[in-house]
Amino acid sequence: MTWKLSEVQESEANDFVLGIPPHADISLIGLVKTDIDSLKNDVWLSMMAFHTFISAVLKLKTVQIPTVIKVFQSDPAKTETLLFISSLFQPFDYDQSDPNEVQTLGPPAPPVFEQILQNDPNILNMRIVKTMNLLEVHWCFVVIDPTKRTVEIVDSLTDPGQTIMCARSKAIHSFLVWYLEMRDKYKLKDILPDPTQWHQVIRNDIPVQSDDTSCGVYAAYNLWYFCTTGDLPPSNSWNRSDISSMRRFMAFRILEKLKVEHSEKKARWQGVLDPERLRCGAH
Numbered sequence: 001m002t003w004k005l006s007e008v009q010e011s012e013a014n015d016f017v018l019g020i021p022p023h024a025d026i027s028l029i030g031l032v033k034t035d036i037d038s039l040k041n042d043v044w045l046s047m048m049a050f051h052t053f054i055s056a057v058l059k060l061k062t063v064q065i066p067t068v069i070k071v072f073q074s075d076p077a078k079t080e081t082l083l084f085i086s087s088l089f090q091p092f093d094y095d096q097s098d099p100n101e102v103q104t105l106g107p108p109a110p111p112v113f114e115q116i117l118q119n120d121p122n123i124l125n126m127r128i129v130k131t132m133n134l135l136e137v138h139w140c141f142v143v144i145d146p147t148k149r150t151v152e153i154v155d156s157l158t159d160p161g162q163t164i165m166c167a168r169s170k171a172i173h174s175f176l177v178w179y180l181e182m183r184d185k186y187k188l189k190d191i192l193p194d195p196t197q198w199h200q201v202i203r204n205d206i207p208v209q210s211d212d213t214s215c216g217v218y219a220a221y222n223l224w225y226f227c228t229t230g231d232l233p234p235s236n237s238w239n240r241s242d243i244s245s246m247r248r249f250m251a252f253r254i255l256e257k258l259k260v261e262h263s264e265k266k267a268r269w270q271g272v273l274d275p276e277r278l279r280c281g282a283h
Helices: 007-018 033-037 047-057 111-119 121-125 162-185 215-229 240-272 275-279
Strands: 067-071 080-085 127-134 138-145 150-154 199-202
Touching (some): 007 033, 047 215, 127 215, 138 162, 150 162, 150 215
Parallel strands (some): 150 199
Antiparallel strands (some): 127 138
């Protein structure tokens, strides 16, 4: 895992972030200018920039619905599959800012995910990685292990403050309520049906941020490391001096994803407008 770029790649990434053409229309991958601006130094990383980078490095077709990821570890015997669930997937409703508000059910899970569960409900037995965008100002994620009944909190900010911690606790509780209801719906064996009985651990052996705007970068790289190794990065893996390079790398990978989408769209249109197809009346 690296974020090093060549001089040419670095230049491409800088031009992309600064909006210097030419590059394809960023709406092709669901982004707007503010998402690209959030890749600049000392700017909070946007929801879509975060997940577009994650989908690029993990080679995911979508982060809108839960996705099974195979973790490639150096030891084949330890290879496992994870259930990745992004903060874009929100099948439950709660007010993060109201400490007295209780979790309520939101819209049902998307039909695609329901179909996945119907085909194989045992994916709910996998370790789950869930990203969280708290109050739209702080990024972290949790690793849920149904076998151990544990929730590991991976947060690069050692003291996020009472408001964020309250929002984080409510987000975890709400997700566990939904998760346990899914297990019950698909008749999986009950495991500690009361979310308050699950053991929560804050991981403090990871790289930690020393500023107020890099939580998205730390969360994205911690997540990338975890989803490719099955473990969390050592605390000395990177620090504030690396953040600028890490942001440029994120921009470059997003730009690569945009190029691929542009090429595929161009190929689709060329196929539709192919003279031979038109002569034959193909549609």
